[in-house]
Amino acid sequence: MKDRCITPNMTVLEVIDRYRNTESVFKKYDEQAGICICCQSLFETLREVAKKYRLNLDQFLLDLEDAILTSAFPSFLINFIRIMKLG
């Protein structure tokens, strides 16, 4: 993927503050992390969260981006954007 609207150096708070619908993604990862990420790691970066709770950082970022795209565009446009980015 060439460009990302979020980066590993953004904190959890920054991401949710900027893209509110990503909150559900963090909640989804709570089970895998074994804790409430938004409670315990709100001021940590995504990279730190991934490392700390052994999450796949790339997948984590993709899931967050998907949530952002889903809220902004219809599904056919999302697929188009993905193809363009991968291309």
Added chain:
Amino acid sequence: MKEIDCRGLACPQPVLTTKKALEEGQEELIVIVDNIAARDNVERFAKSQGAVVDIEKKDNDFYLHIQRKGTCESPESQKKFEKIVVYINSNLMGVGDEALGVILMRSFLKTLLDLKPIPSKLIFVNSGVHLTTEGSEVIESLKALADKGVEILSCGTCLDFYGLKEKLKVGIISNMYDIAQSLLEADRLIRP
């Protein structure tokens, strides 16, 4: 004074609500939360925005009295609210004899308590994290500074490196994002 009731809200809603209120220009507000994680997160966020936070516990709830620093102060007295950051990258003060360095650092941190202006943050990195963890002789001085509103940040990577993450006795574990931002935003940076 605006009162925001965040009881029953899941993290990060209390922080986001507080953030919004501060961005709207609220100088003083009371945020009510009903769990420790929300209390700690709202406190940390408010302090990061340069606010003073007093916490009152009532039954099972926490009332965070948040006041932006500088409210009701004359322009002259506002000078004391400059962001003064003390950056401590070693458990020793100065270069030379190690034993002397330990004594000097202990003395420096104790002396900070008696001086004005009080720094807004103390950042501990590398071997400096030995000062905020179990076995340190300056824990009480640091706790007294924290009670005065000084943020005590210890580098998480450094704590990990020295195997001290579970032994932190004062302040909070921080990350490079917070540390770098604090250094960039500091009006004055002190490196003892």
